[in-house]
Amino acid sequence: MAGEAYVTVRERILRGELAIGQVISRRKIAAELGMSFLPVSEALLRLEHEGLLESRPRAGTRVRVPTRPDVLGHYVVREALESQAAMLFAMHATRDERSELLKLAMRVDSLSVQSDGNRFIYLGLHEKLHRRIAECARCAALSDAISRTSALASTWLCATRAPSPGNPPAHHENLLKILIAADPPAAADAMRQHIRSSMENAMRRLDQYFQLQKVAPQTYSRTQKKRSALDALTPPSASTHDTASV
Amino acid sequence: MAGEAYVTVRERILRGELAIGQVISRRKIAAELGMSFLPVSEALLRLEHEGLLESRPRAGTRVRVPTRPDVLGHYVVREALESQAAMLFAMHATRDERSELLKLAMRVDSLSVQSDGNRFIYLGLHEKLHRRIAECARCAALSDAISRTSALASTWLCATRAPSPGNPPAHHENLLKILIAADPPAAADAMRQHIRSSMENAMRRLDQYFQLQKVAPQTYSRTQKKRSALDALTPPSASTHDTASV
DNA sequence: GTTATAAAACTGATATCTCAATTTGACGCC
DNA sequence: GGCGTCAAATTGAGATATCAGTTTTATAAC
Numbered sequence: 290m291a292g293e294a295y296v297t298v299r300e301r302i303l304r305g306e307l308a309i310g311q312v313i314s315r316r317k318i319a320a321e322l323g324m325s326f327l328p329v330s331e332a333l334l335r336l337e338h339e340g341l342l343e344s345r346p347r348a349g350t351r352v353r354v355p356t357r358p359d360v361l362g363h364y365v366v367r368e369a370l371e372s373q374a375a376m377l378f379a380m381h382a383t384r385d386e387r388s389e390l391l392k393l394a395m396r397v398d399s400l401s402v403q404s405d406g407n408r409f410i411y412l413g414l415h416e417k418l419h420r421r422i423a424e425c426a427r428c429a430a431l432s433d434a435i436s437r438t439s440a441l442a443s444t445w446l447c448a449t450r451a452p453s454p455g456n457p458p459a460h461h462e463n464l465l466k467i468l469i470a471a472d473p474p475a476a477a478d479a480m481r482q483h484i485r486s487s488m489e490n491a492m493r494r495l496d497q498y499f500q501l502q503k504v505a506p507q508t509y510s511r512t513q514k515k516r517s518a519l520d521a522l523t524p525p526s527a528s529t530h531d532t533a534s535v
Numbered sequence: 536m537a538g539e540a541y542v543t544v545r546e547r548i549l550r551g552e553l554a555i556g557q558v559i560s561r562r563k564i565a566a567e568l569g570m571s572f573l574p575v576s577e578a579l580l581r582l583e584h585e586g587l588l589e590s591r592p593r594a595g596t597r598v599r600v601p602t603r604p605d606v607l608g609h610y611v612v613r614e615a616l617e618s619q620a621a622m623l624f625a626m627h628a629t630r631d632e633r634s635e636l637l638k639l640a641m642r643v644d645s646l647s648v649q650s651d652g653n654r655f656i657y658l659g660l661h662e663k664l665h666r667r668i669a670e671c672a673r674c675a676a677l678s679d680a681i682s683r684t685s686a687l688a689s690t691w692l693c694a695t696r697a698p699s700p701g702n703p704p705a706h707h708e709n710l711l712k713i714l715i716a717a718d719p720p721a722a723a724d725a726m727r728q729h730i731r732s733s734m735e736n737a738m739r740r741l742d743q744y745f746q747l748q749k750v751a752p753q754t755y756s757r758t759q760k761k762r763s764a765l766d767a768l769t770p771p772s773a774s775t776h777d778t779a780s781v
Numbered sequence: 782g783t784t785a786t787a788a789a790a791c792t793g794a795t796a797t798c799t800c801a802a803t804t805t806g807a808c809g810c811c
Numbered sequence: 812g813g814c815g816t817c818a819a820a821t822t823g824a825g826a827t828a829t830c831a832g833t834t835t836t837a838t839a840a841c
Contacts, residue, residue, distance in 0.1 A: 362676025
């Protein structure tokens with residue numbers, strides 16, 4: 290049951306149904322899922338340890354509002370893990386896997402240039418590309434570490450609106466071409482550069498949240514009126530089928 | 536309270552008071568610490584997620600018995616994180632920090648060659664060296680990721696007896712000399728090699744536990760007699776002040 | 782209208798209790 | 812004597828109740 294609650298809440302955060310900074314109630318979720326709030330507490334605690342939530346002891350729990358060092362640190366860790374995965378991919382991936390992922394990269398690129406609301410499809414496919422690279426590295430522990438880490442970034446990118454602005458059209462295709470070429474250090478280095486450009490992108494987008502934090506460092510308000518500063522920032526997406534509106 | 540239980544149990548595992556495969560009881564720990572077993576459950580759940588414990592739903596909880604892929608995967612992740620830290624150390628560490636850590640490395644090496652029971656002191660200092668390198672990388676998230684990861688290895692190394700057999704006398708000193716030289720890629724590579732040799736070392740030592748797992752894959756026996764296979768492997772250390780016996 | 786304040790509602794944390802699954806150890810059977 | 816079986820003990824998981832701290836809101840004073 291705790292696992293069910295974990296998956297449900299995690300999905301909601303990752304799909305952007307719960308915006309950054311939004312306060313959630315253990316009791317309401319428990320009632321909604323038809324269980325006591327003890328397994329829900331367990332799930333939320335786990336999500337807090339993974340960095341998706343934050344809570345103050347007796348005030349409330351909300352979707353984590355990242356700070357600038359948070360995002361920087363996240364991408365440093367991610368750079369370490371994903372460049373390692375790229376290196377192992379160059380060493381161990383089969384021929385089929387290499388061609389599969391090259392094709393996937395080209396699809397991601399083609400979705401990237403379209404600016405009509407395929408944002409969620411693009412994000413999902415982009416995450417799949419990175420996940421598959423990690424899986425082809427043939428190391429479960431590394432895959433796990435990466436998927437734990439990239440869940441965080443998914444949250445942050447879900448919250449922002451603009452579809453990747455200044456990426457070259459063949460961004461991922463070029464990356465995969467290097468990974469396929471089977472030179473491990475070069476693969477690691479290419480992934481390293483890729484992650485760094487992702488970081489700059491994310492930094493630019495999340496800037497508004499960094500400003501916000503200085504204004505309301507630790508607000509766990511449950512009502513609407515005092516969250517106006519936050520609400521002004523969150524994209525209007527909300528409902529799941531509304532992705533074609535931008 | 537949950538935090539207190541977490542720290543206590545974690546300490547016991549890391550100090551080797553709880554051997555690999557040993558079964559522990561939530562209720563006994565709760566009684567011992569004077570609290571309900573709910574906060575204890577929370578603490579044990581966290582330790583399970585961190586990989587220090589393993590449990591079967593209604594059978595029991597024990598200190599995790601690592602498999603070969605576990606250890607391999609652990610060191611792959613660790614290689615990724617620590618080589619990143621080494622790179623950032625080469626870039627950002629101050630002059631004072633560089634000389635401090637070089638001295639620390641030399642102390643670690645000198646303890647390494649002595650074979651009279653300074654094992655716990657050596658392990659502690661060795662861990663401190665790696666921790667300080669991560670801290671000097673100026674990235675809290677990376678430090679956290681590393682300390683979470685290296686806790687696992689500490690458990691495993693605590694369980695084994697032999698003081699690092701075939702390391703060259705100036706193993707860590709040479710590593711630090713490269714880190715200090717301020718060439719980031721070279722620093723990363725040196726750390727990478729260092730971690731890999733650590734892995735081979737750990738693999739050799741933990742081999743007996745890998746064999747064991749095939750015999751008793753999932754035993755949560757609370758009695759002594761069926762654990763004879765495990766008991767034969769655990770070092771006689773146990774009591775904290777008994778380190779000078781080997 | 783604004784501000785200060787106190788009661789009310791709500792939150793997370795813990796304790797206590799119950800329950801189903803597992804292990805244990807003793808009993809009976811061959 | 813060895814082996815299968817079943818009751819008792821133990822375990823982790825969940826439900827409910829209680830408590831202390833925080834936020835909200837209604838109230839009163841200015």
